[in-house]
Every structure is written in structure tokens, then in C-alpha cells.
Amino acid sequence: MEEKDKKIFSDKEKITRRDFLGLSAKGAAATMIAGVFAPSVGSMIGLGGVAEAAKKKIKPFTFAVLTDGHLYDIKDHRFDAMFMKAVDMVNKMSPRPDMVIYAGDIGQTGLEAELKKGKQMLDKLKMPYKVIPGEHDWYLDMGKAWRGFFGDENWSINHNGAHVIGMNSIKIDDFWTGPGLTPEERMGRVLELECNSCGPWGVEADGLEWLEKDVKKVSPDTPIIFFSHSPLWDYYPRWNFNTKDAPEIRAILRKFDNVMAVHGHVHQVLFNKIGNISSVGTSSTSWPWPYPAVDLPYPHIRHNRLDPGNFEDGMGAHHLSVADDGSGTMFYDPFEPSSIPDAVKRGVKL
Amino acid sequence: MRKKQFVKVSSAALLLGSLVFLVSGTVQSKEPLDDAADFDRLMEAVAYGDQLWHTGEGGGGKHKELSTNGLGCANCHPDGSATQPESWPKYQTNLGKVGTLREMINWCIQVVQNGTGYALDSKEMIAMEAYATYMNRGTKLNPGLNAQTSPFVISGPGYPTNNEGNR
Numbered sequence: 074m075e076e077k078d079k080k081i082f083s084d085k086e087k088i089t090r091r092d093f094l095g096l097s098a099k100g101a102a103a104t105m106i107a108g109v110f111a112p113s114v115g116s117m118i119g120l121g122g123v124a125e126a127a128k129k130k131i132k133p134f135t136f137a138v139l140t141d142g143h144l145y146d147i148k149d150h151r152f153d154a155m156f157m158k159a160v161d162m163v164n165k166m167s168p169r170p171d172m173v174i175y176a177g178d179i180g181q182t183g184l185e186a187e188l189k190k191g192k193q194m195l196d197k198l199k200m201p202y203k204v205i206p207g208e209h210d211w212y213l214d215m216g217k218a219w220r221g222f223f224g225d226e227n228w229s230i231n232h233n234g235a236h237v238i239g240m241n242s243i244k245i246d247d248f249w250t251g252p253g254l255t256p257e258e259r260m261g262r263v264l265e266l267e268c269n270s271c272g273p274w275g276v277e278a279d280g281l282e283w284l285e286k287d288v289k290k291v292s293p294d295t296p297i298i299f300f301s302h303s304p305l306w307d308y309y310p311r312w313n314f315n316t317k318d319a320p321e322i323r324a325i326l327r328k329f330d331n332v333m334a335v336h337g338h339v340h341q342v343l344f345n346k347i348g349n350i351s352s353v354g355t356s357s358t359s360w361p362w363p364y365p366a367v368d369l370p371y372p373h374i375r376h377n378r379l380d381p382g383n384f385e386d387g388m389g390a391h392h393l394s395v396a397d398d399g400s401g402t403m404f405y406d407p408f409e410p411s412s413i414p415d416a417v418k419r420g421v422k423l
Numbered sequence: 424m425r426k427k428q429f430v431k432v433s434s435a436a437l438l439l440g441s442l443v444f445l446v447s448g449t450v451q452s453k454e455p456l457d458d459a460a461d462f463d464r465l466m467e468a469v470a471y472g473d474q475l476w477h478t479g480e481g482g483g484g485k486h487k488e489l490s491t492n493g494l495g496c497a498n499c500h501p502d503g504s505a506t507q508p509e510s511w512p513k514y515q516t517n518l519g520k521v522g523t524l525r526e527m528i529n530w531c532i533q534v535v536q537n538g539t540g541y542a543l544d545s546k547e548m549i550a551m552e553a554y555a556t557y558m559n560r561g562t563k564l565n566p567g568l569n570a571q572t573s574p575f576v577i578s579g580p581g582y583p584t585n586n587e588g589n590r
Contacts, residue, residue, distance in 0.1 A: 145493040181493060265477055266501040312501060360498055363505035378570070381499075381535065382517045 129294040131397050132233035136298070137163040137200075138391040138403075140176035140337035141357030143209060146186040151384060155358040155408070156194050159390040162406060164199050170392055171232065173198050174239065176337030176355060177207025177302035183260050185218040192222045203228060207302040207337060208243040208274070208313075212263040213256050216241075227276075227283050235296040235395055238287065242301035242316045242336075244277045266312045266362070273310060273317035274303055281318060284325050296399035297332040304336045304352050306345050309365040314339055323350055333401045333423040335393065342376040342405060342413065344421055351423040353403045361387035374421065376405075376412045387412045393423070465553065472554025475547055476503070479536060488547070490536040496528070496551070499535070503558030510568035525552055 142156040163173055175195060180187030188210060195202055204223040211219060216226065226241035248270055249259040262268045276284065288297070299305070305322055308314035316322065326332045332350040340362040343354030361379055379387040389407035396402075401423035405413050478486050479495030489495065500506055511524040517534070518526055525543045528551055532538040541548040 147493055150492060265497060267497070360494075363500065365504065380516070381531070384535075 129292075129296070129399055130234050131296060131395065131399050133395060133397050134233045134235075135166075135168060135170045135392050135394045136237075137166060137170040137173045138176060138300075138335055138355055138393060139163065139173060139358065140302075140355045141178040141207065141340055141359055142191055143178055143181040143357065143359035144187045144190050145181050146184050146190070152359050153190065153194075155385065155388055156191065157197075158385075158408065159358045159388075160194055160197055162390045163392075164197070166392060166406075170200055172200055173202040174237075174300050174335070175202060175204040176300055176335065177205050177243070178209045178337060178357075179204070179207070180210050181359075182264060183210055183213030183218070185214075188218050188222050203230070203239055203300075205239040205300055205302060206241050206243060208245075208263050211241075211243060212245075213260040227280060227287075229287050233395070235298055235399070236288070236291050237298045237300075238284070239300040240276050240280060240284065242276050242280075242303045242305075243274045244280065245272050245274055248272055268313075271313075273315065274313055275317035275319075276301075276322065277318065281321050281325065284322065288325060288329075291329075293328045294330055294399070296395060296401070297326060297329045298393070298395070298401070299326065299332055299334040299350075300336070301334065302337045304339065304343070304345070304354065305334050305350060306347055306352055308339070308343070308345070309367055312362075312365065314365070323347060326350060331399055331401075331423075333393065333395075333403075335391075335403070341387070342374055342417060344374050351401075353421055353423060355391055356387060356389045356405060356407065358388050358390075374414070374417050376407075376417075377414060379412055383409060385409050394420075465557070468550045468553040469557045471546075472550035472552070472557075475551050476500075476554050479538075487539055488541060489532055489538045492537045494536045496531065496536075499531075500555075503555040506555040506559065507565075507568055507570070508552070508556040508559050509562040509565045511566075513567045513569070524555065528552065528555075 139159050142152060142159075144150070144152055144156060163170060173195075179191035179195075195204070206216060206219050206223075206226055210216070220226065227239065229236060229238045231237070245263070248254075248262075254262070263271055291297075301316060303316045304314060305316055305319040307319070327349060329349060334350055334352040335355065336352060337355050337357075339354040340357040340360065341354055341364060342356065343352075345352045356376070361376070364375060376387055385408035387407070387409070389405060389409075389412075391403060391405055393401055393403050402420040403423055404420045405417060407413050410418075475489060476496040479490030479493060479498075506524065506527075508524055511527070512521050514521050515527060515530075517530055523543075525548050528548065529540040529543070533540045
């Protein structure tokens, strides 16, 4: 790296936590809108970006992604079969994925029995897997059972030259203590997508602090793969199709040439790009959500109209392939191929 | 006609006419219109529909009319989205005929949620129809529309809820 490059990277890293935590909502929105249309910081200043990415040694690899099984503690529920079908699909993928990431909502009501059932099925994977929590996994016992099964809610690993991050993005301010809600009542509210007393989610201050430390020594030319349950942008906040501190997360990750953000929660084919961060949504193995009628000001993708009489339509697995130049391609692997438009079947560039 | 007979007939006609006037006057009279009270009655139905719409999410088997597998209407149709009340009646493949929104709601309950369903003129069915229709208020009639997206974006809480329990 040339001396002038080192100086600018150093300057970029001097953005303090206070700087990005201090972003106003208005400022954050402006940042996001500008990011949609403007080139990334790296390419604007002619540093890092493509030239730097070419220097980074990446050994190509593939990860599989599963999410949103919403298992019930009901014997032989049809969601069990669809969860297992996705696991079998991943086990048969060729080339075999190095790892599987589960992007949250294994259970529906947070019962230990639901999470246990999911873990038993995930244990049938022929490769290692990592899990992040969704709100349905969490708000019955505030993550106690989930942590017992799956460990840390925020984690990172280095794989073949890429840095892979998983975060708990579904943390809500306490809305239950004041009204004296029971754990079941708390969970009952959170499991409604339209919950209007739950408030917005995020990784919150401790999550931001963890992320800042985690990536501090990671070089900007390292491909980042970021997994969260909720999208890192304001898609449709009424259904919590957003992460409240996504602007701060994006500010922390802004130094990187390429960030591939994969999220669950939306149960649908979805894409967005803000600056250096591409976000891609995922299909569930339970049910599809409708698309809210939001006019997206950037290229976006959708699955085709689904048949409510076909319980597998719109559901499936995914895999993300990372090339030696650090770029990624996300593939949808649907149970019902007709749900995915041909252009999307060829993969989504990240 | 003799004068005495004429007086008797005229008196009878007058009496009959007065009765008809009184009766018709009673039928035609109305209570003053009270739009606010009528709207409140609608909102009671909407609120009941909202409650039913979200029953089943998480609680399997407690409301067999609605669900026996834990799924509620809101699992797939939050805010009544993608129900498209403006499009019914229409030909619906799953019904195999030109059907109504109420029939489609029952189809979802019985096929997707494994519930027993409701009579189409029941208080419950009307309440769910009221909820779905109210949440899609303002949309233009569009018979036969088949699309995957509801043509509305809700901002704010949608409509006032008391947030007691599971809504």
C-alpha cells in the first residue's frame, strides 16, 4: 500500500464512535439516499476498491444460507418437513458449501422445544453451521434457551481471506416492564409483524461497540459478509423490515471495499445497495411475506406471484459464492423453481 | 245514496285515511343520523376482526374454528395485506369458481390453518372481512385483480389498538 493510501485509510479509521452515533435521523437518511446513487467512498477517491481487492488473496468458497423456519412445538408440523427439506438440499449441493449460516427465527414462539427441534435438524448438516437469532427465538426468555443451544449472539470468523460477521439485530427497548407483561405476553406482541408497541430493532450500543472492535484491525480490502436477521436499511419499518442503527453499522463498515449483507426476516426475494454495502433478502421455509407497496428508488428484484395452495411456493434455501476477486454471487435455491424470475436464477451480484 | 249513508261512508273513509297517514308517518320517520356512532359500530367489528386475524399465531389448537396448527391469518397477511378486498368477487383458482373474500378467508382457515372455518354470515366472518377491508381502505375497486402486492402503504399505527394482550 502506498504511503498516501495508508494516510487516508488511517484518517477513515479515525471516525470516532461519537461521530457516527451522533448522526441525526435526517442525516442518516441523507447518507442512505446519497449512497444509493453515489459510488462508494473507495471508488470515489480512487483508493482501495478494485485495485486493492485484486491484491487480496481470496480462496473461492461457498456458504449456504437457511432462515426463518418458524418451527412450532407441534408434532409432525409441515414446517418441520420444509426445514428438513432445506437441510437435505444443502447437503446435496455441489460443490459442497464450506459452512451454513442460519439467519434467525428457528422457532415461532421462542419455546425451548422449538429451538431444540431446529438444532436437531441443523445437526444433520454435513458441514459446520453458525446461527444468529431472530425475534421469534428471543423474547420468551430473552435469549436464554437460544444461547444455550447456539452460543454467542454476535460472532465473527475469518474464512479463506474473507471476514464473516453475524449479529443480533433484533434488540428492542424494554416495552414490557412498565405495563407488567408476562414473558408470554411479551412474546405474543413481538411475534406480530405489525406490533405497534414493540418499537424498532437494532444491535444497540453494545452491539455497535462490539462491531467497531471486531473490524478495527481488518484491512479494508477484506471482503466482508455480514449476517443479520433484519435488513441494514429502511425498507418498511412498520413491519420492522429495517434495523434502527443501520446507519451507524454502515458507517463502521464504510471503510471496506465490498460488504455483502445477507438478512432473514422478510421471507422474500429482495435486494438493495447502499454505497459499498449490498443487501440481499432471503426466502423462508415457513411462509412468504407479501411485498409492501414501497416504491424502491433503485434496481430491485422480486419473486413471482405465489400459489397459496402450494405450501412450498416461495420457500427454499440459498447459497453465496465468493470469487477470488472478493466479489460474491447470491443464488436462490427454491423448492418451487417457478417462483424465481429467470434473471434472478442466474444469481445476484454482491 | 241517501245523505245518512253518505255521511257514514265519508266518516269511515276519513278514519281509514287518518290511520294510513299515521301508519305511513311512523314508517317514514327516522332517528337522526349519527355517523359517529355508526362508525364506532364498524370499528368494533374491525377490532374484533383484528383479534381473530391474529389468533392462532403461536397458540396452536385453542381456537379450532380458526387454526389447529398455530398459524393465524396474520402469519401471511400482516395488516390485512395481499387480501385485496377491492378485487372480489373474482375467479380464484384455489376456490375453483368466482368467489368472495369471505369464501377465500374460509379457504385459508380450512386449508392453510387447518381450522374448521366459520359460516359466511357469522359475526366472526363479517368482522374479519371488515378488518381486511378497513386496512385496505382508500383503494379503488378493481374486480378480478390478481397481483402479489397490496396497493397501499400504511404509515403510523394503522388504526388505534388498545395493546392489551395479543391485541
